[in-house]
Amino acid sequence: xxxxxxxxxxxxxxxxxxxxxxxxxxxHSRKLNNCINRIHERALRIIYDDYESxxxxxxxxxxxxxxxxxxxxxxxxxxxKVKNGYAPEMMKDIFVIEEPCYNLRNDLKxxxxxxxxxxxxxxTLRFVAPKIWNSIPSECKNASSVYEFKRKISMWxxxxxxxxxxxxxxxxxxxxx
Numbered sequence: 001x002x003x004x005x006x007x008x009x010x011x012x013x014x015x016x017x018x019x020x021x022x023x024x025x026x027x028h029s030r031k032l033n034n035c036i037n038r039i040h041e042r043a044l045r046i047i048y049d050d051y052e053s054x055x056x057x058x059x060x061x062x063x064x065x066x067x068x069x070x071x072x073x074x075x076x077x078x079x080x081k082v083k084n085g086y087a088p089e090m091m092k093d094i095f096v097i098e099e100p101c102y103n104l105r106n107d108l109k110x111x112x113x114x115x116x117x118x119x120x121x122x123x124t125l126r127f128v129a130p131k132i133w134n135s136i137p138s139e140c141k142n143a144s145s146v147y148e149f150k151r152k153i154s155m156w157x158x159x160x161x162x163x164x165x166x167x168x169x170x171x172x173x174x175x176x177x
Contacts, residue, residue, distance in 0.1 A: 003047065010043040015067075022071040023078065026163065027123045033165045036067050065157065068165060072132055072158045075125070079133045080141075080149045095129055123164065131162040 001009075018025070018036060037055065044058040045051055059065060065073075081087035082095045096111040110130040115121030122128075133141075140156055143149035167175045 006047045010047055014039065014043045018067045018070075022074045023125060026068075026071045026075065026125075026128070028165075030165050030169065033068055040067060068161075069158050072161060073153050073156070075129060075132055076136055076140075076153055076156075077146070077150065079129055080143070080153075081146065084146075086146060094125055128162055132158070135160055 018040075041055045041058060044055075044062055048058060048061055050058065050061070053061070064070075078087065078091055079095060082091055082097065087095075098109045098111045110126075110133070112130075113126060115127065135158065136153070137156065140149060140152040143152055164175065169175050
């Protein structure tokens with residue numbers, strides 16, 4: 001098979017599975033995230049016939065990002081749609097925007113709710129979404145259309161992700177910030 005046939009098969013049968021319901025799969029375990037990354041890495045190694053480079057180098061060759069980073073970008077897109085009124089009512093109910101009483105530079109603030117647990121508090125879209133939105137550069141946030149936002153956000157690499165997958169975990173000690 002040539003390069004394009006390999007890429008087509010990998011996109012059709014492997015990475016397409018990880019694109020299904022990305023906002024739900026954002027909160028899977030670290031173990032499952034490592035399995036997903038290993039599958040993604042193996043697929044990239046087959047496409048590029050490169051068994052020496054690191055996973056990050058393979059992602060750079062493919063001009064792509066990890067599945068988790070892709071999910072974060074899709075979450076950012078949903079927040080952008082809510083901000084600009086393109087989202088369905090269900091999404092507007094999840095990401096409730098508070099009207100500021102003062103004229104501030106960062107005028108978009110999501111309504112916060114009291115957190116009583118990890119699984120139904122910290123591990124929810126309502127908690128993670130504002131933190132992801134705050135980490136996006138201003139030039140992406142100020143895009144005039146969904147198409148422009150998608151183009152700009154594709155160049156963005158998420159950093160300081162607040163989810164449990166990205167936090168450092170030390171066995172018998174816990175998560176550290």
